[in-house]
Amino acid sequence: MERKIGFGIIGCGVIADFHANALFGLSEEAVLVGVADARLPAAERFAKEKQVRAFASVEEMLACPEIDVVTICVPSGLHAELAIKAANAGKHIIVEKPMAITKEQLDAMEEACIRNGVMLSSVAQSRFTSGVRKAKQAIEDGYLGKMVCADVYMKFNRTQEYYNTGGWRGTKAMDGGGALMNQGIHGVDLLLYLAGDVKSVYAVSKTLARQIEVEDTLSAVLEFKSGATGVIQATTSVYPGYPRRLELNGDKGTIVLEEGNLVRWDMEDTTLPEVTLKSNVRSSASAPTDFSADNHTKQFKDVIQALRNGTKPLVDLREGRRAVDLILAIYKSAEEKRVIEL
Numbered sequence: 001m002e003r004k005i006g007f008g009i010i011g012c013g014v015i016a017d018f019h020a021n022a023l024f025g026l027s028e029e030a031v032l033v034g035v036a037d038a039r040l041p042a043a044e045r046f047a048k049e050k051q052v053r054a055f056a057s058v059e060e061m062l063a064c065p066e067i068d069v070v071t072i073c074v075p076s077g078l079h080a081e082l083a084i085k086a087a088n089a090g091k092h093i094i095v096e097k098p099m100a101i102t103k104e105q106l107d108a109m110e111e112a113c114i115r116n117g118v119m120l121s122s123v124a125q126s127r128f129t130s131g132v133r134k135a136k137q138a139i140e141d142g143y144l145g146k147m148v149c150a151d152v153y154m155k156f157n158r159t160q161e162y163y164n165t166g167g168w169r170g171t172k173a174m175d176g177g178g179a180l181m182n183q184g185i186h187g188v189d190l191l192l193y194l195a196g197d198v199k200s201v202y203a204v205s206k207t208l209a210r211q212i213e214v215e216d217t218l219s220a221v222l223e224f225k226s227g228a229t230g231v232i233q234a235t236t237s238v239y240p241g242y243p244r245r246l247e248l249n250g251d252k253g254t255i256v257l258e259e260g261n262l263v264r265w266d267m268e269d270t271t272l273p274e275v276t277l278k279s280n281v282r283s284s285a286s287a288p289t290d291f292s293a294d295n296h297t298k299q300f301k302d303v304i305q306a307l308r309n310g311t312k313p314l315v316d317l318r319e320g321r322r323a324v325d326l327i328l329a330i331y332k333s334a335e336e337k338r339v340i341e342l
């Protein structure tokens, strides 16, 4: 494709702004053609602000030949339905996290994308931070030796007012889950990306302090296929809320990340390269939108490169569903109060 790649955004709520800004940051290679929303005034308002076209409907957008890729920014329970429509219209897809909220939806999306020969990338912007890139390389290069523990702690704060906005937040049908499926999925994705697949899980899930249908607090114990053990803690109900902390301990070294920043890099082999540690400056631990669009920009750039080169994006369909598949197994464990083998 020689021309700029044309994008359309479906759903003009909170996260759509990050997608528009990511695309404006890639203006040499990509162009935001227009937006659509089930609420036409929302699409018109957003389109006016960004000086792009407001489509009268999703169908009208999907019929537009200038659009090569749609980005899906609607409530999570609707991701599959819209992704399948987009795939059937021959559009490539960037879908917000979680890719979908049930196994049936994930399978149907996968089938539609394969049948139509379109690419799907699921948003996992945390993978694109420099701290995570360095951690990934160090693990692949064997700096940590044998992985012993891989844990993620996500002790966040979302107020009842947050859950009351949008109508869909905290509902089983549209959010698909709570502290883990919505806010915690980034940490789950990173854990799988850095520590590998999980073999079995046992979890306890509670709704302790918010009036929502889904969990506001969950703890899970994991056994990885590598033999390492792990812990996932996710809550949206603690005061004041803390940055996500990811701990990777091997028998020869330890890496700890707070959000995307390396805060510990302790290697037994002192001849290995050092890194500069950073204290965390920005986190969405207590404010849902307190993060920059930079990592969305990096992921969108990766997708554009993949489309141009006919290669896979870093977070393709299979990679995107890994975190959801694990979360669904964790929910099953909590519900049935037993260990689930994956």
Ligand SMILES: NC(=O)c1ccc[n+]([C@@H]2O[C@H](COP(=O)([O-])OP(=O)(O)OC[C@H]3O[C@@H](n4cnc5c(N)ncnc54)[C@H](O)[C@@H]3O)[C@@H](O)[C@H]2O)c1
Pocket (backbone or CB within 6 Å): 010, 011, 012, 013, 014, 015, 016, 036, 037, 038, 039, 042, 058, 072, 073, 074, 075, 076, 078, 096, 097, 098, 123, 125, 166, 182
């Ligand atoms: N990557 C991240 O860090 C991140 C952060 C926030 C939200 N998200 C994800 O983004 C998605 C949207 O979240 P949000 O906070 O922007 O929600 P929101 O409620 O602010 O916006 C959703 C928009 O979708 C529109 N919509 C609903 N049904 C539609 C349909 N059938 N067709 C077209 N438009 C429709 C609504 O009118 C609304 O404008 C969720 O899946 C959420 O998990 C990701």
